[in-house]
Amino acid sequence: MNAPVPLPRAEAASIAVVDTAVRTTCPYCGVGCGVLASPDGAGGAGIAGDPEHPANRGRLCSKGSALGETVGLSTRLLAPMMRIDGALTRASWDAALGAIADAFRATVAAHGPDSVALYLSGQLLTEDYYAANKLAKGFLGTANVDTNSRLCMASSVAGHKRAFGSDTVPGVYADLDEADLVVLVGSNAAWCHPVLFRRLEAARARRGTKLVVIDPRRTATAEEAELFLPVAPGMDSVLFAGLLVHLAEADGLAPDYIRAHTSGFDAALAGARALAPDLATVALRTGVPAADIARFYALFAASERVVTCYSQGVNQSAQGTDKVGAIINCHLATGRIGRPGMGPFSLTGQPNAMGGREVGGLANQLAAHMGFSAAEVDRVRRFWGAPNMATREGLKAVDMMRAVAEGRIKALWVLGTNPAVSLPRADAVREALSRLDFLAISDNVRASDTLACRPHVLLPALAWGEKDGTVTNSERRISRQRAFLDPPGEAQPDWWAMAQVGRRLGYGAAFGWRSVAEVFREHAALSGFENEGSRDFDIGGLAGLDDDAFDVMTPQQWPVREPGEAGDKRFFAEGGFFTPDRRARFIVPAPPAPAARTDAAFPLRLNTGRIRDQWHTMTRTGLSPRLAGHLPAPFAEMHPADAQALGIASGDLVRLASSHGAVVLEARITDGQRRGEVFAPIHWSGANAAEARVNALVEGATDPFSGQPESKATPVRAERVTMRFRGFLLARTSLAPPVAAWWTRVAVEGGEGWLIADDDGPLAWRERMAALFGGCERSEFLDVDGGIYRGAAYDTEGRLEALLSVGPVEDAPDWTAVKGLLTAGGLGAAERRAALAGRMAGAAAACGPLVCSCFGVPLDPIRALVEAEPGADVARIGAVLKAGTNCGSCVPELKRLIAGMAVPA
Structure with a gap:
């Protein structure tokens, strides 16, 4: 370890505090939410949703709500x-x-x-x-x-251009308000586009809009759907080819629209019949029960107003453009495009x-x-x-x-x-x-x-x-x-x-x-x-x-062809495509095949993606203690059967390896994951974790039309990583990565934290603590036989400067109850003893992992409320604790808790 360096303080901006907030736009996902930013005169700002912006109507997700925690200068490059x-x-x-x-x-x-x-x-x-x-x-x-x-979206561009002759998104967000059926394909919108998902929830409550989710994983979004179809990787085009065949056979087409505004339908239908001739074939190839597929097809055929939203699960594929085309085919064939409440809709990933x-x-x-x-x-x-x-x-x-x-x-x-x-x-x-x-x-x-x-x-x-x-x-x-x-x-x-x-x-x-x-x-x-x-x-x-x-x-x-144009603008209800003959083009998807096959050396498939409270490589969201509280460490989700076969338990460290690289992540076991597949988020980098750069594993075969790389189906193997000791380090000052076999840096209030795992025991960690904080007053607890070391360092005013706790992996210490000590003042003798014992003096129990990032609500008060009021629902939790009342991305977790299911630790 290097010597500690004081954390830089944000330089004061010269802007004075103003009464009127500045209207701006959130820098995260493609929803494009309006933000009201109120500078505080010291380099920071208060953040609120803009109620006048049509994209979000005042709502913000957890990341947007925490923007004020990310505008400091501690990590900034300030000169050439x-x-x-x-x-x-x-x-x-x-x-x-x-x-x-x-x-x-x-x-x-x-x-x-x-x-x-x-x-x-x-x-x-x-x-x-x-x-x-x-x-x-x-x-x-x-x-x-x-x-x-x-x-993230090149296959949408290519799919639009193949079908429409231009990169045109036909619909608008208001279509979610007016749809009878919304189909989400490869989209965990409850986590990745939560403001739009809340808008959809409002439509479901108001007008009974049905929701179908198509995704290999049972995500938070899938838990909210009337129908979930766990499609096998790469097989979305087969599912939608089967839908086109069903629509043709069930008299569900719009022949007038096809005749007047499109070309290539006969070839597309013939291609669909070759790819998905019957329900049994679709079920076999997609891995989805035939009864569920039949229910989806019937819902689509019977619903006049259908919006099909798709995101990275469709785009990030070696067959991404064909998947987009197969979806668009179904909307062109039924004329469900460009009118209120209907159309294919690409949910963009970046602002x-x-x-x-x-x-x-x-x-x-x-x-x-x-x-x-x-x-x-x-x-x-x-x-x-x-x-x-x-x-x-x-x-x-x-x-x-x-x-x-x-x-x-x-x-x-x-x-x-x-x-x-x-x-x-x-x-x-x-x-x-x-x-x-x-x-x-x-x-x-x-x-x-x-x-x-x-x-x-x-x-x-x-x-x-x-x-x-x-x-x-x-x-x-x-x-x-x-x-x-x-x-x-x-x-x-x-x-x-x-x-x-x-x-x-x-x-x-x-x-x-x-x-x-x-x-x-x-x-x-x-x-x-x-x-x-x-x-x-x-x-x-x-x-x-x-x-x-x-x-x-x-x-x-847009378009804004003349000054003063306003209002929602849709495309293609009456044709007018941007091909040479102004007709849309049906496409014929190629038979899907995995870009790389699993084998004995790499028997699992890696699916990568995003999580609720982090963004890209965390250079911004990684600064927010609030956002770090939900899922602080890089992880791999596995099906229980796969984990059991490999001797992996929840919380174990697991090494994933492909032919291109390897990472070490925490195992999370869930039956929402398909057997034979592993999910890992993309956010951690070499700057904030050891061996967690998941894209180092990714195969990267590209779609032939869009050039977008496959990120959802890389062959990998998994094995349990055995380390004898786990623990954490909390510090008021910024440190270089600790000397540990595995570590993750986490933003915490008042400083930074490090989750660590190593084969070195308590004596080695005692030496490292002394090397780092030898000039500080320290108190320690050492149990060599038990494999435990706890050390605390204090500044001259008695404030906690650092707290290191290491123990056997089977009894790893938890920092939940002591993280707040970094923001405390001088600690007395009783409080120092409590800190070494892993708790805050006077605290009855730990608060548990964070559930609601928007309002900082952890698990324990939610659990206590549900236990005290057995009939409590999500609305009651929101009324008492505010959890779930902002972006709503924690609502599926609240429902799991109410139903007695385990909330991820």
Whole structure:
């Protein structure tokens, strides 16, 4: 262990406390919730949902509610850095930007434009994305511009374009209010899109909307459904092919719509019959009981208003685009599209994945939803006055990193993302990034797995709360993200940094923007340029907004072809698709097959995904003690039969290994997991856990149409990891990772915590405690024979500085009852004895694991209420304790508790 360093305190912002909150937009998922942020004058802010924003009507999820805990500066990169003589050294903006311009200029001159690339993020604002694409595709001459959105929604884009001729989301959120049936496919919306799920719950209560969930796992969302179909991995297209066959045989089609507005139906139906000829075949291939499939098909046929929402479980697949097409086929065949309460609906994962798509953030797109046809290339060239226009598609994310590894890409600029954690085969990605001739990174944190890849230039970017611009949510609604905090240190907007590089390359006229509003106006003008209804994306009606109008712009749903357009806007109720003949295209899904097969060496399938209270690689949510309380350690969910066969019990450490890497996670045993499959979340990185970078295992085979990697079906093996001791370390100061075989860093109130496991016993940990806190007053308990060590360190005022507790793995100590001591004042003798005993003085019992993150409600008071009032329901718990009354993502857990089922520990 290294010596402790005091945790930095947030620098005071110069913004004074104001009475009027700033209206902005949440930086998490694609729901695009409106947020009211009230700066406190000390660098923080109070956070509330915006009741006037149409996406959320005042609601926020647990992550959005905790945004105020994540705006401090303790982890921030605050000045440009350059690698000089092997070491990163503080530099001026001028020197850093000049280094990027020089590196790109020299690399293009020596190796051609395809030797340079940009890798972007759905966390960027639309204006950042626009500047990046203009710089690369118009002036550097490379289309090697891709984004981490490739990892979450590229198959939706490809599916839309195959069917509609454009990347158009036909419906709006209001359709959830008006549907008779909502089908959620590969979507744990109760956890990942909880505000929309609450909206759906309200519709179910008001008008009896039915819910069907299709997912390999029995998730919190599945527990709320009338019908759950545990489909086998990759077999969604078979299920929906069978639905198309059923609709044809049950007279459930819309022949007038098919005849007037579509093409290719006969081939699609023939393909569906080949793939899913009868109910028995569908049941066999999907692993779903035939009776449940029949019930789903009957519900779909009988329900006039049907919305089918799909998310990462559909997209993150080597058959993702076919899955999207199979879903869209059923809506086109029945005419259930573009009218209130009906249509296919992609639930986007990131806050501005849609905005990135609008400006060409994917390597196979140009700005304003244009592609690489000769006419479109010429149109964009003329609008930009671009001298080096890219004329063909660039490399998509997985192929881009392969080109980096092979030395074909030599200079790369990464903005706002952490590919050394998030991309498949993450170990190989990390190694490839470290070998680049030139690597520039723009980020707002100073430490991440990608920042450890020896970049040549680091640029400090603005974070949420400091950025100004626009984002677009899943229903095509453009909202303003507004700054409510001053830029810290020397941080600057990403669009500004890219414009500065463009100027240094000699293209000052093209990058002369003086404000983000100017970038937005240019983007809007391009969308309307030579459009006249030929392209879906058109916000030309906003191109004339002056700076003042842009500042106060309210949420706008595109298209906005003329100034003043408003209201919900749906597509395709009367056809009007964006194919050459204006007809939709039915598609024929290929027979699904796993990208990689299990065998004796790797007999299980790994499914990766997200959890309720964390986001991506935790560089933001990992700062919140409240969000850390629900599921603090990286874990693997296994079916009881699989766990029993391997001798694994709940809470054991388990090693998962694939042909690409290995991780060590805590086992969680649940019958909601399919046999033969394992689920693990993606959030933990090398910066916050040992051996928990789950994407290092992922195979990464890609969809042939979208290039999106398969993240749901990697062959792995599992084995129990035996370590003799488990424990925890709580510290008021920030520490380097402890010397332990396994550790996880967790945000706690007043400091940070570490969950640890090791084969070293109490004497070794006593020595480590002394090395760390030898200058502090300490008290200790040591039982060598029993394998127990507890040590506490105090500062000169008697406040707890650190608490270390290690014991035998079968009797591992729990920190629940002592975490609060880091925020306590000076402790007396009785309180110090209680701390060493693992409890707070006067506390009758531990409060248990966190259940409701929004209001910080742990298990014990909920259990006590249910025991005291046997008839208590979720509403009663909410009335007394407030649990479940905000985002509602903990409601399934509350129901399990009421029903006597175990709440995860």
